[in-house]
Amino acid sequence: MRCPKCEADMKLTTIGGVEVDVCALHGLWLDKGELQKVLKSTRTGTIAAAQARERQARQDGKVAGAMWGWASLFVK
Numbered sequence: 001m002r003c004p005k006c007e008a009d010m011k012l013t014t015i016g017g018v019e020v021d022v023c024a025l026h027g028l029w030l031d032k033g034e035l036q037k038v039l040k041s042t043r044t045g046t047i048a049a050a051q052a053r054e055r056q057a058r059q060d061g062k063v064a065g066a067m068w069g070w071a072s073l074f075v076k
Contacts, residue, residue, distance in 0.1 A: 004029065016041030 001010050003023035010021040010029065016038045021029045030038075 001029075016045070 001021050002008065003010050003021075003026055005026045006023065008023060008025065010023045012019050013022050014020075018034050018037045018041065020034055020038070021031075023029065
């Protein structure tokens with residue numbers, strides 16, 4: 001595909017399982033619906049990572065209480 005700004009060939013790259021077009025000069029170009037797909041996969045990955053941290057903290061005996069599930073979204 002060609003960049004809408006400069007007409008240079010763009011490269012395909014994958015972000016969150018979604019193939020997107022990248023121009024070396026003008027950056028990332030998304031087709032209709034691709035932003036939503038990337039955001040959805042990012043949120044899913046973030047939630048999965050938070051849940052994994054919560055499980056590990058519980059196994060390590062560092063957690064006592066249900067609030068950790070919510071708080072772990074913000075703590076690394």
